[in-house]
Amino acid sequence: MSNEKTAVTPTRKEDFPGWYQEVLTVSDLAEHAPVRGCMVIKPNGYAIWEVIQSILDKKFKSLGVKNAYFPLLIPLSFLEKEAEHVEGFAKESAVVTHTRLEKGADGKLIPTSPLEEPLIIRPTSETIIGASFAKWIESYRDLPMKINQWCNVMRWEMRPRLFLRTSEFLSQEGHTAHASKEEAQKMALDMLKLYADFAENYLAIPVIRGEKSEGERFPGAMNTYTFEAMMQDGKALQMGTAHFMGTNFAKASDIQFLSKDGVREYAHTTSWGVTTRMIGAMVMVHGDDNGVILPPRVAPHQIVIIPFLMKEGDSCEIMNYCLKLKEELESVQYWGRGLSIILDDRELRAGEKSWDQIKKGYPIRIEIGAREMKEGKIPLFLRTKEKKEALYVSKEELKLKISSILDQVQSDLYAKALSYREANTVLVSTQEEFEEIFRKEVNAGRFVLAPFKGDKTLEAEIQKDFGVTIRCIPHNLPPSCHSCLFTKQSNASQVIFAKSY
């Protein structure tokens, strides 16, 4: 391929949001549904979600978390139990008001049988799960209680973007209750660590862990911990969150336990979740102008084998050779799963297949023609390299070397994303610098690390003036000796400002 021609138009540089939409189309991951704001997750996209689920689910279970399932619909009176919570979700609720349809005079269906109390489709499940916890927890012996649910969630969205913001999305929400504040807080931080490790080691996305500011906190939480990543347009994406609720939700749902000393106390709760948004992040961090690039450890298939059948007579022999190669590779264990290999035997020209598989982003492509077969050398085209540069490995060595080659692809992806983020993160110590960056660079995103000490009113003003928010107060930073850029108060925290999705 020439360097000019790319599979995806527009390119990332020309129009990043346009590129994102197009890359999802050519890689067959997802599409807009006929229902406003909702998406169809196509088989290629859903397969990635299945891998993410299986890895996280094992990690959760190893921490003693058990899966369960709670109702989709939540009575309004439940939502009203926690004041900030209702404030946070009321404006984006899908409300069920009727339970029957009948034909009207014009033959069209109209809703009938109105509900006495309307129900909303869960935007999150703290209140409905809280009602169960209140029943299930009697004494300290029942604690900690650690429950997770894999489910669909709905937050009505006026400006949908596939995977990033849709009215309905798939998610996992963990909810735990503990006897002490310290234990609950540790739980939330442990989950943050688990998620951030997953993002870095599996999705190959470097993340910044930290705490949300007052203005960005989950409605009803004491602390919201977050991990944030930089997309290739320099904007931030919140990858997931873990919340320490204190006793706010325990009081709202009456989750009490009898302590060892025989005293009735409120439990301390947490909740934590990630969603199908992670798939969008992966696309926006790693994709290039030829399509998606899947990190090997979460790719549903790590390798695609394409037989190049030139002459009629070739076919059978080459196909058998490819089949054997596939079987051999599938016996290799890679990060807890057997390698998964596609043998692309579709009735298409080999060149067409190559391009199609490049767009879909499988980490390694193997093209086998008569010559490759004869010479016993296997050409590996790494998706992270130029299309025509193959890495040749002898057939004998392939099984031995393949895992480390895949891990190389994985670490190259991570390193590239990290260096991009570092190149686009600036330390700012005056308000003038801050204004210059966010006023001038309307489309070029940056992470700006700056000292801040203010309240949520100030945060809202900054958002209004510059279109940026505090993404987080990063953990593990040395204490700041600066005063706040805006309020000039001393002992400000270093925070990250950025435009975000």
Added chain:
Amino acid sequence: MSNEKTAVTPTRKEDFPGWYQEVLTVSDLAEHAPVRGCMVIKPNGYAIWEVIQSILDKKFKSLGVKNAYFPLLIPLSFLEKEAEHVEGFAKESAVVTHTRLEKGADGKLIPTSPLEEPLIIRPTSETIIGASFAKWIESYRDLPMKINQWCNVMRWEMRPRLFLRTSEFLSQEGHTAHASKEEAQKMALDMLKLYADFAENYLAIPVIRGEKSEGERFPGAMNTYTFEAMMQDGKALQMGTAHFMGTNFAKASDIQFLSKDGVREYAHTTSWGVTTRMIGAMVMVHGDDNGVILPPRVAPHQIVIIPFLMKEGDSCEIMNYCLKLKEELESVQYWGRGLSIILDDRELRAGEKSWDQIKKGYPIRIEIGAREMKEGKIPLFLRTKEKKEALYVSKEELKLKISSILDQVQSDLYAKALSYREANTVLVSTQEEFEEIFRKEVNAGRFVLAPFKGDKTLEAEIQKDFGVTIRCIPHNLPPSCHSCLFTKQSNASQVIFAKSY
């Protein structure tokens, strides 16, 4: 335990529905949610669903089925596309009419931002998936298309019963499109076979496969295939269905393809599904008056080890012995999974633990005290036998023998269920016999095999008069030479009449 005292009150004989509700409580599988008609699937119950999912999902994928995800909400105009379909589901639809909540004058939340077109929560997804198929399918090369979705589904229910009938339930729905009628019909029948094999070989539930009569067919289908089981009260439960749609839904959703001959044709479609109802079936077929009995092949844990710690000094040694036993057993492969073992180390008296685990129905209980440890004999209490009769196996032989002992439990459960069904199935050849059975035995259920040839009006009359329906027209029966019990028409089919859930 004495023979009189049972863990569950009422017993099955005293009050079967009361027993069913109570057995779900003591085994901690599920409970009613605060939302009318909905359930909370507790961790013990959800773990069974996870096993069912993992087994079925592998089987589906081996047939070339791919998972995907489609929107929860369906526009009314979609539902209206297929006349029988809308008829079938309109009266039990949860309708979303608003997308925002605001505080009214009294401070209470009221729904605002009405939708132009109301949306219903999917009762099934033929129409919304059909819209995607219409986009995705262009030519015969795209066929067959085989898609499955694991999801929640809602059909508003006025008389909910946990797992059997709830407004919301979890399910799997497969949807396929084919170039020919024959291929589609075969697909539906292949799925019926897959399901029935799963029910018999994993759930240990003998089922009768067959076709639904006109009155019981899925709204919009040409043929509905079903597999039906008998519960311990003699009533029938429809375990799942597979539908051949002909071109009905292809026409409604405009699913056309270009044939090999270059002609545009409508595809032939199928859909097929099973739900969390399978868990209810398992409980109602195998449970006894001491609780649930889980068939080993779908039990989340096959074995519970209970350390009997009598004297203070015992504890450490016995616990270590039990831990080692657990590890050894976990290395055994059983039906594609490693055995899963619970070591019950709760702070409870051993006797309490035994009873608790009996109620929960794990196939084998191992109780280890100082004597058992010293003698090196492992007492296995099979959940299918009396509580006090242990089967002793030497420690050395345990690993070798455990799989076949579990398989014995599995086949005992199946055999018992089959002989119960056979004992409660009667062949009837006159209307008088039929009336006598269903008039007299108000509570005692029966499967009545009888010749029938009539339409859905007659089916409705029979249902009104006797409270029974045609469960299915069984496959694999010799042709009947009888005339219909009711219409006296010749060449009637043998059908199964029964009361049902």
